[in-house]
Amino acid sequence: xxxxxxxPAMAQVGPSVIRFRARPLGNQSLxxxxxRAADLGREIGAAEGVLVAQEPYYITIDVPRREREVIRFRxxxxxxxxxEPGALKFLVGMAASGEVTVADLARLPHLxxxxxxxxxxxxxxxxxxxxxxxxxxxxxxSILLVDPKQIDFLPFEDLPHLADGRxxxxxxxxVALLGETIDREIERRRPMLKRAGVTNVLEYYEAGGSPVxxxxxVIVVDEFADLASTxxxxxxxxxxxxxxxxxxxxxxxxxxxxxxxxRPSVQVITGDIKANxxxxxxxxVQAPQDSVTILGHGGAESLRDKGDLLFEHGGRSERLQGxxxxxxxxAAAVSRWSRP
Numbered sequence: 622x623x624x625x626x627x628x629p630a631m632a633q634v635g636p637s638v639i640r641f642r643a644r645p646l647g648n649q650s651l652x653x654x655x656x657r658a659a660d661l662g663r664e665i666g667a668a669e670g671v672l673v674a675q676e677p678y679y680i681t682i683d684v685p686r687r688e689r690e691v692i693r694f695r696x697x698x699x700x701x702x703x704x705e706p707g708a709l710k711f712l713v714g715m716a717a718s719g720e721v722t723v724a725d726l727a728r729l730p731h732l733x734x735x736x737x738x739x740x741x742x743x744x745x746x747x748x749x750x751x752x753x754x755x756x757x758x759x760x761x762x763s764i765l766l767v768d769p770k771q772i773d774f775l776p777f778e779d780l781p782h783l784a785d786g787r788x789x790x791x792x793x794x795x796v797a798l799l800g801e802t803i804d805r806e807i808e809r810r811r812p813m814l815k816r817a818g819v820t821n822v823l824e825y826y827e828a829g830g831s832p833v834x835x836x837x838x839v840i841v842v843d844e845f846a847d848l849a850s851t852x853x854x855x856x857x858x859x860x861x862x863x864x865x866x867x868x869x870x871x872x873x874x875x876x877x878x879x880x881x882x883x884r885p886s887v888q889v890i891t892g893d894i895k896a897n898x899x900x901x902x903x904x905x906v907q908a909p910q911d912s913v914t915i916l917g918h919g920g921a922e923s924l925r926d927k928g929d930l931l932f933e934h935g936g937r938s939e940r941l942q943g944x945x946x947x948x949x950x951x952a953a954a955v956s957r958w959s960r961p
Contacts (some may be wrong), residue, residue, distance in 0.1 A: 622657060623649035624680065635717030636690040636942040637929050638672075638683040651675050654682075658923065670923040672940065683717070683940060685925055694748050694944040697721055704756040706826035709837060709877065711752035713902070713932050714941025722932065722941055726753075726839065726879070727823065729900035729934055730872040733890070734881040735915040736904030741928035742881055743773045745902065746841065747946040749879065750777060753839065754954040757782075761832035765802060767795045767842040769851070774843070776951045779959050784838070792851045795842070796860045802840075803866060803876075810835060810874040822875030837875040840867065846882040846889040861891070868897025885914040900934040904943075 623646040633640040645651075655673040662670035665684060672683040692715050700721050701710050709726040716722065726732060726749075736742035753762060759781040766783060768774045771790045778788050784802065789795045810822070813835055819825045825835060842848065842864075849857050867878045880898060882889070885906065895917075903921035906912050912921035921931055928943030 622654055623647045624654070633717040633719075634686070635719070636686075636692050636715055637925055638685055638717055638940070640717040641682045641684065642676075642679040643682070644678065645680055651680055654680055662923075669925050672920055672923045674920070674938070674940070689925075689927075689942075691945050692942060694751060694946045694950050697944065698752070698755055701752060701755050706832055707823045707837070707875075708756075709753060709762075709839065710756065711749045712944055713939075714928070714930055714943045716939060716941055722939060724900075724932070724934070726877050727837065727875075729877075731868055731878040731898040732880070732900045732902065733895070733898040733915065734879065734902045734904075735883070735885040735890075735906060735911065735921070736881075736902075736930075737883055737907050737911075739926045740904035740906070740924075741926065741930070741943055742883070742904055743843070744928060744946050745904065745930070745943045746773075746843065746879070746881060747951060748944045750774075750841070751946055751950055751954045754780075754782070754958065757832075757837075759958055761836050763836050763838040765789070765798070765838065765840040767799075767840075767848070769795075769844045769848045776948065777955060780955050781958050792848045793856060795848065796852065796856055796863065799840070799863050799867070800859070802838075803863065803871065806838065806876060807870065807874055814874070821873040825875075835875060837877070839877050839879065841879045841881070843881045844883065845880045846884045846886055849889050861889075861894075865893050865897065868894060885911050887914055890914050901932075903931045903933075905929060 624643040627641045627643055631642045658671050658673050667685050669685050674681050700723055707727055710723050713722040713724050762782055763784050764782045766774055767789045769792055774788055817825050817830055901915055903915045905924040905926050906921045909919040909922050912919045930941055930943055932939045932941055
């Protein structure tokens with residue numbers, strides 16, 4: 622490969638990878654280096670392979686560390702800062718540089734997540750929920766949680782934030798509840814925004830509106846593709862139409878959608894859904910085509926397990942290591958708001 626030699630002083634040692642940088646020489650292209658990623662991984666004994674990307678002036682090559690550093694949610698929760706009206710900040714992960722990325726779901730404004738078994742998807746979702754609970758009580762934030770596996774989010778079942786006071790397990794019931802929720806909430810919220818003379822909920826808060834009078838809502842649907850596959854043809858079409866409506870309509874009304882799946886199939890992750898859920902988190906997936914489905918390009922198949930991820934939003938792509946959330950972290954977040 623026609624590259625300048627790596628300069629050790631420019632390498633960054635992140636929690637799970639070491640990032641090397643090199644300048645291309647002659648006509649060497651990024652694509653040409655990326656095509657040799659599997660060969661590079663083989664030569665250095667990295668079973669996961671290496672991930673080739675770019676940043677201004679450089680081609681980057683991420684090499685897996687033999688021993689990874691676990692970064693704990695509790696040690697970095699303070700980076701969420703003070704609560705701000707309308708902001709739904711959450712910890713995404715730590716870059717190879719050591720910088721922590723904090724995103725705002727209200728400005729993303731929806732999120733699509735994919736990751737195979739063992740990738741860390743459920744832990745990432747728990748970190749998102751715990752981040753929201755660090756800053757928002759049940760009077761100003763409602764959470765609709767759909768968990769078809771009926772186990773990953775049981776520690777949150779006593780949370781007073783839960784819409785309808787419970788986690789929704791049954792797929793058919795989830796479809797019905799999502800339909801009722803979008804109709805009811807838009808009908809309730811539209812007159813409030815109109816009276817305030819604003820066009821969306823963030824403008825409402827900026828104009829002095831209260832989050833208690835107009836609470837935000839986050840809808841988390843785990844195992845989205847599996848849920849869709851359990852429905853009959855008519856129910857599935859209704860469900861997909863509902864998800865599209867949420868993606869197109871609800872952000873102005875303070876309702877935000879988080880969809881997560883193990884199997885990012887093109888039958889479920891359609892072009893319409895991807896057009897409206899433009900922020901993506903890809904953890905390790907099984908095959909290059911799964912990465913293409915979720916991100917539009919390969920790369921996620923070369924990630925490591927346990928929280929190694931690509932976060933894409935606003936035309937940017939970041940490789941990050943997600944945070945470890947312990948059962949004690951979840952218990953502390955829930956007990957903070959639960960009734961004694």
